[in-house]
Amino acid sequence: MNMEFIDGGICAPHGFSAAAVHCGFRADVAKNDLALIVSDEMCSAAAVYTTNKVKGAPVAVNKKHLADGQAKAVICNSGNANTCAPGGKEVAEKTCELVAKQLGCSSNDVVVASTGVIGMEFTIDPFVAGVPAAAEILDYNGCEEAEEAIMTTDTVKKIVAVKFELGGKTCVIGGMAKGSGMIHPNMATMLAFITSDVAISPEMLQKALSADVVDSFNQLSVDGDTSTNDMCLVMANGLAGNTAINSDGKDFDTFCEALNTVTSYIVEHMAADGEGASKLIVCEVINAETKDEARKISRTVVSSNLTKAAIFGRDANWGRVVAAVGYTEGDFDISNIDVTLSSECGSIEVCKGTKMADYSEEEATDILTEDAINILVNMNTGDQGAKAWGCDLTYDYVTINSDYRS
Amino acid sequence: MNMEFIDGGICAPHGFSAAAVHCGFRADVAKNDLALIVSDEMCSAAAVYTTNKVKGAPVAVNKKHLADGQAKAVICNSGNANTCAPGGKEVAEKTCELVAKQLGCSSNDVVVASTGVIGMEFTIDPFVAGVPAAAEILDYNGCEEAEEAIMTTDTVKKIVAVKFELGGKTCVIGGMAKGSGMIHPNMATMLAFITSDVAISPEMLQKALSADVVDSFNQLSVDGDTSTNDMCLVMANGLAGNTAINSDGKDFDTFCEALNTVTSYIVEHMAADGEGASKLIVCEVINAETKDEARKISRTVVSSNLTKAAIFGRDANWGRVVAAVGYTEGDFDISNIDVTLSSECGSIEVCKGTKMADYSEEEATDILTEDAINILVNMNTGDQGAKAWGCDLTYDYVTINSDYRS
Numbered sequence: 001m002n003m004e005f006i007d008g009g010i011c012a013p014h015g016f017s018a019a020a021v022h023c024g025f026r027a028d029v030a031k032n033d034l035a036l037i038v039s040d041e042m043c044s045a046a047a048v049y050t051t052n053k054v055k056g057a058p059v060a061v062n063k064k065h066l067a068d069g070q071a072k073a074v075i076c077n078s079g080n081a082n083t084c085a086p087g088g089k090e091v092a093e094k095t096c097e098l099v100a101k102q103l104g105c106s107s108n109d110v111v112v113a114s115t116g117v118i119g120m121e122f123t124i125d126p127f128v129a130g131v132p133a134a135a136e137i138l139d140y141n142g143c144e145e146a147e148e149a150i151m152t153t154d155t156v157k158k159i160v161a162v163k164f165e166l167g168g169k170t171c172v173i174g175g176m177a178k179g180s181g182m183i184h185p186n187m188a189t190m191l192a193f194i195t196s197d198v199a200i201s202p203e204m205l206q207k208a209l210s211a212d213v214v215d216s217f218n219q220l221s222v223d224g225d226t227s228t229n230d231m232c233l234v235m236a237n238g239l240a241g242n243t244a245i246n247s248d249g250k251d252f253d254t255f256c257e258a259l260n261t262v263t264s265y266i267v268e269h270m271a272a273d274g275e276g277a278s279k280l281i282v283c284e285v286i287n288a289e290t291k292d293e294a295r296k297i298s299r300t301v302v303s304s305n306l307t308k309a310a311i312f313g314r315d316a317n318w319g320r321v322v323a324a325v326g327y328t329e330g331d332f333d334i335s336n337i338d339v340t341l342s343s344e345c346g347s348i349e350v351c352k353g354t355k356m357a358d359y360s361e362e363e364a365t366d367i368l369t370e371d372a373i374n375i376l377v378n379m380n381t382g383d384q385g386a387k388a389w390g391c392d393l394t395y396d397y398v399t400i401n402s403d404y405r406s
Numbered sequence: 407m408n409m410e411f412i413d414g415g416i417c418a419p420h421g422f423s424a425a426a427v428h429c430g431f432r433a434d435v436a437k438n439d440l441a442l443i444v445s446d447e448m449c450s451a452a453a454v455y456t457t458n459k460v461k462g463a464p465v466a467v468n469k470k471h472l473a474d475g476q477a478k479a480v481i482c483n484s485g486n487a488n489t490c491a492p493g494g495k496e497v498a499e500k501t502c503e504l505v506a507k508q509l510g511c512s513s514n515d516v517v518v519a520s521t522g523v524i525g526m527e528f529t530i531d532p533f534v535a536g537v538p539a540a541a542e543i544l545d546y547n548g549c550e551e552a553e554e555a556i557m558t559t560d561t562v563k564k565i566v567a568v569k570f571e572l573g574g575k576t577c578v579i580g581g582m583a584k585g586s587g588m589i590h591p592n593m594a595t596m597l598a599f600i601t602s603d604v605a606i607s608p609e610m611l612q613k614a615l616s617a618d619v620v621d622s623f624n625q626l627s628v629d630g631d632t633s634t635n636d637m638c639l640v641m642a643n644g645l646a647g648n649t650a651i652n653s654d655g656k657d658f659d660t661f662c663e664a665l666n667t668v669t670s671y672i673v674e675h676m677a678a679d680g681e682g683a684s685k686l687i688v689c690e691v692i693n694a695e696t697k698d699e700a701r702k703i704s705r706t707v708v709s710s711n712l713t714k715a716a717i718f719g720r721d722a723n724w725g726r727v728v729a730a731v732g733y734t735e736g737d738f739d740i741s742n743i744d745v746t747l748s749s750e751c752g753s754i755e756v757c758k759g760t761k762m763a764d765y766s767e768e769e770a771t772d773i774l775t776e777d778a779i780n781i782l783v784n785m786n787t788g789d790q791g792a793k794a795w796g797c798d799l800t801y802d803y804v805t806i807n808s809d810y811r812s
Contacts, residue, residue, distance in 0.1 A: 053740045054732025054760070084728060086761050118725025119762045228729050305711070306807055313808025319524025322490060323634050326460030334459045354460070355492050356525045393808075395801050401712055402719025402799075 003164045003261055006172070009143030012161035013172040013197035014239035015040035018142030020149035023130025025079030025116065032149035034126070036134040037074040037193060038103060043235035045071035045111070046206035048213050056081050056229035057088030057122075058112045061096065065108050069202025071235055072109040074193055075099045075131065078150050078178070082114035083228045085122035094124045095131070102135040111233055113191050115152055115178060118228060147176045150191060153400055154178050156273050160265040164258045166251055169242040171198045173255075175262045179230075179270045190217065192232040192266055198255055199238035200245040208256045209234050216263035219299055219388040220271055234259070271302075271389035272372070276396030281311055283375040286385040293332055294379075294386035300328040301375060302390025311373055312392035316341060316364035318350040321375060338378040343370035409570045409667055412578070415549035418567035419578040419603035420645035421446035424548030426555035429536025431485030431522065438555035440532070442540040443480040443599060444509060449641035451477035451517070452612035454619050462487050462635035463494030463528075464518045467502065471514050475608025477641055478515040480599055481505045481537065484556050484584070488520035489634045491528035500530045501537070508541040517639055519597050521558055521584060524634060553582045556597060559806055560584050562679050566671040570664045572657055577604045577646040579661075581668045585636075585676045596623065598638040598672055604661055605644035606651040614662045615640050622669035625705055625794040626677055640665070677708075677795035678778070682802030686778040687717055692791040693784050699738055700785075700792035706734040707781060708796025717779055718798035722747060722770035724756040727781060744784040749776035 011018055016039050020032040045066055049059050065071065075095055082088045096110035103110075114122075139145075147157045161174035179190025200208075209232065217232055238244065245251045272280035283301040288294035301307060304324040310317040318339045326334055339351035345367050349357045367373075417424055422445050426438040451472055455465050471477065481501055488494045502516035509516075520528075545551075553563045567580035585596025606614075615638065623638055644650065651657050678686035689707040694700035707713060710730040716723040724745045732740055745757035751773050755763045773779075 052729060052732040053734075053738070054728050081725070084725060084757070084761050117723075118729060119757070121762070228725075228732060305803075309804055309807035312804065315808065317523075319487070319490060319634075322460050323458060323524060326458040326634060328459075332459070351490070351525070355490050356527070393804060395804050397711075398715055398718065398799060398801050398804060401715035402721065 003162050003258060006161050006163045008141070008161050008174060009147065009159035009176045010037060010174040010193055010195040011140055011143045012174040013195050015197060015237050016195045017138040017140045018146035019134045019137045019139055020142070020145040021130055021133045023077070024126035025077050032145065033077055033079045034130045034134055035076045035146035035149040036099070036131070036138065037146060038138055039072055039195070039235060039237045041237045041239060042109065043071050043237045044069055044200055044202040044205045045233065045235045046202060046209045047231055047233045048209060050227055050230035052228045054083065054228045056083040056114055057085065057092045058082060058114050058229065059231065060089060061092040062111050062231065065096065065111060068108070070109055071111050072105045073099055073103055074111045074113065074233065076113040076150050076191065078152055079116040080114060080120050080122050081116045081118045081229050082122045083118040085120060088122050091122050091124050095127045098127055098131040102132055113231055115150060115191055115229055143176055150178045152178060153275050154273055156269065158266050158269045160262050162258050162261050164254065166198060166240065166242045166254055169240050171240040171242060172196065173198070173258050173262050175266055177266045177270060190227070190230050190270060192217070194232070194234040194262060196234065196236040197238065197240040198236045198245065199240065199242050200236050200255060204245050204247070204252060205234055205236055208252070208259055212256065212259055212263050215386065216260065216267045219295060219386065220267045267389050271391050274391030275400045276394040277391030278394050279311055279392040280372040281308065281375065281390045281392060282387060283377060284385065284387045285377045285379060287382055288379040288384045289332060289382035291384045291386060293330055294384050296330060297325050297328045297377060298386050298388035300324050301377065302388045305393055308390065308393035311368060312394050314365050314368040316350050316361060316368060321377065322351060322354060325377060333381050336380040338380065340376040341367055342374045342376065343367045343372060345370050409568050409664060412567050412569050414547065414567050414580060415553065415565035415582045416443060416580040416599055416601040417546055417549045418580040419601050421603060421643050422601045423544040423546045424552035425540045425543045425545055426551040427536055427539045429483070430532035431483050438551065439483055439485045440536045440540055441482045441552035441555040442505070442537070442544065443552060444544055445478050445641060445643045447643045447645060448515065449477050449643045450475055450606055450608040450611045451639065451641045452608060452615045453637055453639045454615060456633055456636035458634045460489065460634045462489040462520055463491065463498045464488060464520050464635065465637065466495060467498040468517050468637065471502065471517060474514070476515055477517050478511050479505055479509055480517045480519065480639065482519040482556050482597065484558055485522040486520060486526050486528050487522045487524045487635050488528045489524040491526060494528050497528050497530050501533045504533055504537040508538055519637055521556060521597055521635055549582055556584045558584060559681050560679055562675065564672050564675045566668050568664050568667050570660065572604060572646065572648045572660055575646050575648040577648060578602065579604070579664050579668050581672055583672045583676060596633070596636050596676060598623070600638070600640040600668060602640065602642040603644065603646040604642045604651065605646065605648050606642050606661060610651050610653070610658060611640055611642055614658070614665055618662065618665055618669050621792065622666065622673045625701060625792065626673045673795050677797050680797035681806045682800040683797030684800050685717055685798040687714065687781065687796045687798060688793060689781040689783065690791065690793045691783045691785060693786050693788055694790045695738060695788035697790045697792060699736055700790050702736060703731050703734045703783060704792050704794035706730050707783065708794045711799055714796065714799035717774060718800050720771050720774040722756050722767060722774060727783065728757060728760060731783060739787050742786040744786065746782040747773055748780045748782065749773045749778060751776050
């Protein structure tokens with residue numbers, strides 16, 4: 001399939017504009033804290049949410065608003081998570097009403113999101129001036145500003161867009177996301193907004209997204225903590241003019257492949273920008289008996305504090321990798337595991353048949369000096385594989401998280 | 407029940423001696439690395455082991471040796487875990503044979519343990535001179551030396567003994583343990599050796615131990631990593647002269663209570679001495695619907711990296727506690743949770759009904775300045791409770807684990 005990365009993020013597909021303003025959630029007035037994303041046309045919309053039983057107020061509101069599979073706009077603030085806040089659900093509803101009034105749509109077609117500290121008071125006040133101000137400056141090149149406004153401890157922007165062909169029409173999927181800490185499978189503290197000009201039914205859009213997250217967002221871990229506010233939203237407005245995707249088939253497969261290119265990019269960049277991270281860690285499990293086993297093992301390896309700290313220290317301590325494989329939930333054979341570490345600088349087998357391989361520690365340390373480390377785990381028991389994304393555990397992670405609120 | 411803490415650790419019960427020597431696993435000859443514990447009489451013996459599928463060679467050997475419920479001695483080295491080492495099982499068997507030869511018993515009555523780095527070559531050589539040398543200097547006051555020899559990243563000794571009455575006889579249970587990192591439920595990288603002069607059948611001893619670990623060792627987490635080598639062993643030689651415990655009843659209950667005093671002491675001191683820890687964190691869950699739910703919630707809270715980092719930073723970030731409760735596996739009501747933080751310096755309710763309570767951040771910070779922090783989570787849904795032990799996440803944890811092998 002012919003797919004090309006292009007600029008523009010969520011504003012790259014036809015008909016999407018965005019804007020950002022400072023409305024008062026953050027003390028620093030130079031830092032925007034409110035983002036608005038709008039589609040010119042009504043969109044098919046699909047979403048997945050955190051599995052945490054403690055949910056931010058926006059989650060319940062969005063589930064209601066997206067029940068009809070349609071949306072036109074997203075409003076998102078940073079600096080306060082609207083979680084465990086008295087009256088938070090009412091404020092989230094009112095926020096949607098403010099946006100609807102500006103855009104002349106139903107509040108039921110507005111999606112709302114919040115990220116930041118849990119448990120703080122949350123009021124409508126900042127939105128009253130903020131929403132009209134943002135609507136005023138909506139821009140078809142507004143992705144960068146919108147992304148900056150929703151970032152918390154993120155250090156780099158996560159913006160991506162891909163262009164591809166669908167039934168002779170040029171289509172685009174764009175994405176932007178925030179998320180750096182409190183990231184663990186079944187949605188991280190992570191908000192991902194994905195836009196597209198593809199014509200697709202809400203049902204097929206949800207099917208594509210739900211299938212995708214199993215091997216993308218749900219295979220990402222920064223610190224083992226699952227957030228209360230996570231959401232991945234996809235909106236598709238149909239302006240590309242393709243024959244609408246209403247069932248399985250070639251067009252649907254093409255759309256799924258493009259979607260996965262966008263989500264994989266976001267996941268990899270979120271892992272690399274994990275709180276305090278100095279290295280991206282990708283664990284790829286191959287030749288496992290089942291796909292589910294491969295997913296679980298790779299996730300457990302990138303979630304192991306001891307493995308993460310060893311990688312930070314450029315220590316090829318493969319025993320910790322094997323130990324993490326061993327404590328992965330499930331019943332499987334661990335008697336013939338090979339482990340290979342690799343990076344741009346080379347590749348080295350450190351464990352063969354669950355025993356130490358004959359390798360040079362110096363060479364291994366050199367490989368681990370790079371910024372992106374791949375841990376390949378060969379289970380030698382079947383033909384199924386999966387990947388997971390994580391990062392190292394550093395002094396900076398402790399710094400960031402021992403003093404986040406002040 | 408009248409129970410008194412006494413000195414002597416594993417040598418406090420009648421008939422137990424111990425010794426330690428340097429045999430060569432560690433480069434520093436001033437640091438002993440081999441401990442021997444011997445009972446004058448044959449003991450009833452019971453053990454629990456790591457649930458990691460990757461197991462150190464000693465685990466398989468011990469399961470075989472303890473199948474008859476009897477043991478007389480324990481040999482334990484530090485500096486090398488004998489895990490994923492070629493021929494490790496044969497070396498573990500030979501080690502037991504060396505001990506048996508010295509003591510004039512069957513190698514089947516010897517328990518073997520190893521702790522240290524995974525995956526290094528492991529040979530019988532250090533034991534050949536080490537075992538006779540240790541046997542030569544067995545001492546009825548040898549607990550301190552034996553404990554020092556098995557410590558790895560531990561910074562304090564974990565030694566305890568309690569004296570109590572059983573059917574008119576004075577009985578003692580003693581314990582020593584190592585364990586600081588790679589500690590997570592279902593046995594940590596932790597070795598605990600518990601001795602007693604109580605007369606009790608192997609079956610009842612195993613029953614007491616298996617019931618105990620559910621609320622002691624399995625509720626302890628330092629870093630979420632479950633080790634390959636964990637073991638808790640209890641040996642009881644009957645020298646106290648009590649009527650042997652062969653069934654349930656008052657004497658068995660008394661024994662279990664004394665055992666729990668010993669294991670609770672060990673668990674609390676292991677958590678407080680977690681790698682790099684500056685604070686002990688105990689999470690107590692009350693008024694949950696089921697005991698199992700209370701256990702899981704308390705374990706999840708003390709395992710949360712974000713909560714651990716917040717406590718290190720003296721940040722009363724109760725939202726992270728509530729988020730951890732929320733992502734605990736299981737289906738339960740989170741709508742009316744109260745959270746209280748306390749220490750020697752006072753107590754403060756920070757969350758009421760899953761919303762922020764009206765409290766002073768300054769007062770909360772003062773409470774979190776102490777070394778031992780209690781997090782009380784009231785679920786308000788039932789009458790079941792449980793406790794879990796953990797520690798904060800610090801710069802020193804990263805230091806220790808990014809450079810453990812060098």
